[in-house]
Amino acid sequence: MGGLVPGISTFAAPIDRLFMAVLIVTGVAFVLVEGILITFLVRYRHRKDRRATFIHGNRTVEATWTIVPGLMLFGLAIFQYGTWRQAKIAFPDDSGAQLVGVSANQFEWNATYPGADGRLGTADDLAAPINILHFPVGVPVIIELQSTDVIHSFFIPVLRVKQDAVPGRPVRLWFEATQSGQHELACAELCGLGHYRMRGQVTLEDPASFEAWLAELAERQAGG
Amino acid sequence: MSGTTELSFIRRYVFSTDHKVIGRQFLFTALAFFTLGGTLAMLMRTQLAWPWQEIPVIGKLLYGNSGNILAPEAYPALVTMHGTIMIFFFIIPILSGALGNFLIPLMIGARDMAFPRLNLLSYWLMVPAFLVMLSSFFVATGTAAAGWTSYVPLSALRDMIPGSEAGQTLWVISLMLVGTSSLMGAINYITTIVMLRAPGMDMFRLPMTIWALFVTAILVTFATPVLTAALILLLLDRSIGTLFFTVGAGGQAILWQHLFWFYSHPAVYIMILPAMGIASDVISTFSRKPLFGYKPMVYAIMAIAGLGFIVWGHHMFISGMNPLLGMTFMTSTMMIALPSAIKTFNWLGTLWRGDLHLTAPMLNALAFVSTFVIGGLSGVYTAATPVDIFLHDTYWIVGHIHYVLFGGSVFGVFAAVQYWFPKMFGRLMNDSWGKIHFVLTFVSFNLVFIPMFILGAYGMPRRIADPYQYEMFASLQGLNQFMTFSLYVLALTQVFFFVNVFYSLVRGKAASSNPWQANTLEWTVSSPPPHENFHKVPTVYRGPYEYSSPLVAEDWLPQDRFVDGARPPSVPERPYPAASPASD
């Protein structure tokens, strides 16, 4: 998918590489299997003078095509533990990261940013307008994701992140963007009649611009 | 079994305990639901091609209340009912209900199922299930609309989407009836296969169709009750205020997913295994060659079923489930590709140096293999959890499931129907029409579903009524329109199949008992078989795939034919009580 949707997070390279690896393995398998199938269809079509070969199997061949794919599949599995750990298990430290609270509900994304105290869930938190989210580039961003009604799913394709927002079960996800730009956040879990339009507008910007935007939010909130 | 006393029309054709009649009943009702499910798909794809446009003719008929256009609450309802109907009212009934019922006693040499009245019940329990599900189309708030996966809280809380009012309750009740029917059938099949095989029909002389149906029945037995339990919990939450899935009161939304997928993952194997068995039989018959690797094929089916119980979490990688479980489920999911790969290689091995007759059933069986491979390979991407972060809930999955379900199961169904039609109805289907249907279906099917992988690679999510609201997907409308046109062609093409079926029922060429010169026991009796199947219980001397055997001049050798001289060395001598060679 790297060719179709450029990845602009630190996850993008390992995930796209893994996709490529699977593409190569499955591509070879596909060409081989379908190629052999078509070849056999042509080569062994019914001809009056031929009788099929009376054979029930072959232990060696059977063992080979059991063990080799088996090892390849198992190898593929092990190969990707690291990337999964990185994305979902090994979170960066809170201290070096930008915390953002995202609350999903029909049909909007509500982003909350820590205020001056640097902590989420306190009185000085800054609330972004509905469906507007900003994230700094080059800094790990940790999102505390939750839902207030049904299951939604936080999906930003260019960042290679997706996480279900489950009511009653706050969950964290993280990413580090590598490029600025305007992108979209899609809801990726059927959540009602407005599911198709639960669209967030994501701005990825350098830390200075990000801070400036937070300051604007603070001003607006103070009643400016 | 009583002698041929005259039964009333009702007892012979409506409330029959004859597995053949019940099998045919399942067949026609399943085919009817195939058309309904397909119609729903066409409506969905029309919306995806031209969102919110007035649909000609149908718009006024069905959507007059929302300005002749599909309303945003109607699209998820379509998606839900398409999936539900295709899975529970088409594929499972036609493979297990129709073919399982019709073929099991005939292929194992029995006169009927072990429990004929339970069999009758299992079909007639489907009728209230149909009626309840169909009635949900007529309630004011519409059908269930939370997806066939029915995730809570969307399906538990009535005001989250209109379909979660009465429609969802009806959906739950209907599926509870379907589950009960399935379970009855499964118990019957297992008992029949274990206890009623003809003398000489060892387990390892069973045709692959029977092995597949047998293992499928075991899957049904162990998995379906879990779904039924989940449905009961959901029904109680929705009706009497229990809190199983209610967040904030100690309930868990993810609990539903675990219970649902614990059934629904084995369910996908319930949907593919019979087709695999059928493919093995059809390919072997029309290659005039023994199935390559019979025992490995049997073990592969068992491995698929066994592993199938420990992979359900791969539907939940992104759900909020502990990510460590992601690693275990990913490993087991990777490994489950292996037995399917082994089966694919063995089918190729069967074709190798065969004598291939490309009849319509054979072509469909080959289409099964080629498209199932694509379906299976596309699953490897989503099994890779980091890649699944991107692909989960996108059109990649929709492409994957349709390649294994349509490419796999449905081509398997087309092969099976055309192969066993003569046995069921005493007439041949038209093979030329079958070939035309095959070519058009194969081409248009691929044109509809291959682009889904492209859409998925763009990240286009599923169940979205208007993807072009997103700038990032706006460029995909053209491709979606192409897919929609291809679907119209695919749908129209099925007319060839249905006309072939119904025309052949009345005007098809009369079929002999064994038009395909096949080896298995059902071909040793007349087409259609007499009520008691076998006048004399057959004795089985060999496996089902002894095609082109050096023992005889013909290129086929039925399982019940006694041949002087050497037995194939892999089959040991079995002493049977004074049974004379079963020659007719």
Place this chain on the structure above:
Amino acid sequence: MSRRETGLLVVLGVALALAGCGGGPEPPAPSEGDQEAPQTGTTGSGTISGVINFSGTAAENEPILMDAEPICAEQYPDGAVQETVVANSNATLQNVFVYVKGGLPDREWPVSSEGVLLDQSGCRYHPHVLGIQAGQTLIIRNSDGILHNIHPMPVNNRPFNLGQPVEMDSEKSFTTPEVMIPVECDVHDWMLGYIGVLSHPFFAVSGSDGSFSISGLPAGDYVVEAWHELYGTQTLSVSVAEGGTEQIEFSYAGS
């Protein structure tokens, strides 16, 4: 049955079937403008009219951040605010729902064939408060052309939830009197409206000059209630003579 009768029955059946198909009967013309109940077909000729006074400082209306919806945001160059308290320049209060709560004779009141319009425009409900008779057609219009869903939260009536993805009209009605039904849009959380459903046509909503008028009343002693979404309800008793006009005033006070 004679041939003629059979023929008539067939024609009738076909006609009924055709009537059932398609989009249904022609939609009634919406009654535009500020809320005065049509009050047609009533036998009385008495009127209750008056004004909703407002003193003190109005509670501040919360600002609405429409950044993510430019089509609507650009309609409010000075920024949009909620319509919780709309105080008029002449010390009166807008959007107060005034209705006859008691004292009406126990009879069926004819329902107007005109529909009542609820328009979603600029991501707000117009009108913010409306009254409708049970059984009367509510015409829900999407003038914005973006997805709105109209999601009333009734207690006595059947709830519904309609999505309108494009510019379009939909029709609904309520069966049971209920004061008041909040109406929400799930796509635009800030959207809030109120619908009062009554079995009779004797209601009005105070306008931009704070005034209201309920006419067509038979002579009698009535209890009239005023309802405001923030400041609550007040009641007054009024006697109306045939052909007479009674003036009443409600007074609300801000903080």
